[in-house]
Amino acid sequence: xxxxxxxxxxxxxxxxxxxxxxxxxxxxxxxxxxxxxxxxxxxxxxxxxxxxxxxxxxxxxxxxxxxxxxxxxxxxxxxxxxxxxxxxxxxxxxxxxxxxxxxxxxxxxx
Amino acid sequence: xxxxxxxxxxxxxxxxxxxxxxxxxxxxxxxxxxxxxxxxxxxxxxxxxxxxxxxxxxxxxxxxxxxxxxxxxxxxxxxxxxxxxxxxxxxxxxxxxxxxxxxxxxxxxxxxxxxxxxxxxxxxx
Numbered sequence: 001x002x003x004x005x006x007x008x009x010x011x012x013x014x015x016x017x018x019x020x021x022x023x024x025x026x027x028x029x030x031x032x033x034x035x036x037x038x039x040x041x042x043x044x045x046x047x048x049x050x051x052x053x054x055x056x057x058x059x060x061x062x063x064x065x066x067x068x069x070x071x072x073x074x075x076x077x078x079x080x081x082x083x084x085x086x087x088x089x090x091x092x093x094x095x096x097x098x099x100x101x102x103x104x105x106x107x108x109x110x
Numbered sequence: 111x112x113x114x115x116x117x118x119x120x121x122x123x124x125x126x127x128x129x130x131x132x133x134x135x136x137x138x139x140x141x142x143x144x145x146x147x148x149x150x151x152x153x154x155x156x157x158x159x160x161x162x163x164x165x166x167x168x169x170x171x172x173x174x175x176x177x178x179x180x181x182x183x184x185x186x187x188x189x190x191x192x193x194x195x196x197x198x199x200x201x202x203x204x205x206x207x208x209x210x211x212x213x214x215x216x217x218x219x220x221x222x223x224x225x226x227x228x229x230x231x232x233x234x235x
Contacts, residue, residue, distance in 0.1 A: 001173055036221035038157070045206055045228050046157065051221035089157055093220035097145070097170025099210065101157040 002026060004092055004102035011108045012080045020105045021072040022090030028071035033092040035073035037066060040087045040104075048091075050075060077107075085109040112137040112144075114207050114226035122201075122233050128194040132207030132226060139188045140165045145210040146190045147222070148181065150203040158203075162210055163190055197233045204228040 003025035012018035022037075023029060031053045038046040048057050050066035053073065063079045073092075077084055090102035118130035132146070139146060147162035161171035163181045171179050180193040194201060208222040 034218070034220040038222070040157075045225040046222070047225065048221050048223060051211075051223075052219055057223075087156075091221065097162055097168075098172065099147075099159045099162075099220065099222075101149075101159060104156040 001098075002092075002094060002100060004090055004100050006088075006090055006102040006105045008103065009106045009108070011110065012077070012084075014080060014082060014109055016080050017076065017078045018080060018107065019069070020075045020077075020088055020090075020107070021069070022074070022092070022102050023072040024092070029068060029073045029092065031068060033073070033094070035066065035068070036091045037064075037073075037075045038089040038091060040089065041085075046089065080109050082109050112209055112224040114209065114224055116205060116207050116226045116229040118229065118231070120230060120232060122197055122231060123235050124198055124233055125196055128192070128197050128201060128205075128231055128233070130192045130205055130207075130229065130231070132190050132192075134188045134190075134209075139183060139190065140185050143212060143214050144223075145170070145212050146181075146183065147208050147210050148192045149206045149208055149222070150201075151206070151228075152200075152203040160192065160194075160205075164212075199233050202231065202233045204230050 005023045036051040040046040054066040089104045113135040122128045145162040148160040178195045183190040206228045207226040209224045211219040211223040
């Protein structure tokens with residue numbers, strides 16, 4: 001089974017911009033994998049921020065955006081805020097009904 | 111919007127079968143828009159897809175768990191269930207049920223739109 005790779009951790013200053021990426025151990029991520037991004041704060045269930053590469057879920061601030069950059073999916077936060085400090089998970093659809101989660105990126109805002 | 115709620119024992123003995131149920135409210139489990147799925151998260155670790163079921167009964171399982179997993183649906187109760195056999199301490203996790211949006215008038219999607227709050231299952235004697 002393919003491994004979905006993410007940076008284990010990232011740090012951004014308040015008001016800054018950060019781009020988290022999502023790759024595959026073998027091959028390139030494209031829109032055909034229907035990349036989505038989930039945000040999880042401690043003790044809470046995840047929530048999906050971005051789906052189908054770049055569509056924001058209802059209620060998600062427009063400082064969150066998704067894209068494919070080169071051979072990876074990307075989540076960009078523009079103007080990071082303190083409450084963006086969370087774990088972020090990439091999810092790829094691998095076909096045959098199977099979704100695979102990345103290992104997650106722990107984002108620190110300081 | 112859909113509401114999902116997990117239920118089941120919080121403690122399971124090693125080698126036994128873990129059984130959880132997810133009750134769906136404010137929507138029908140017979141909807142063609144969703145797959146109904148289970149995801150787990152061991153303490154301090156990341157999320158892992160376990161499997162999904164469609165209202166028709168079609169199932170899709172994580173290959174690494176396939177030999178031990180059964181997901182079923184009960185449309186009369188608006189519920190779907192997870193059974194994981196031969197559990198070990200490595201199966202200790204928060205188990206989430208979720209609806210994966212599959213298809214609608216705007217096309218295919220494949221993202222987890224609604225989540226339950228999660229339930230901690232501990233495997234221990």
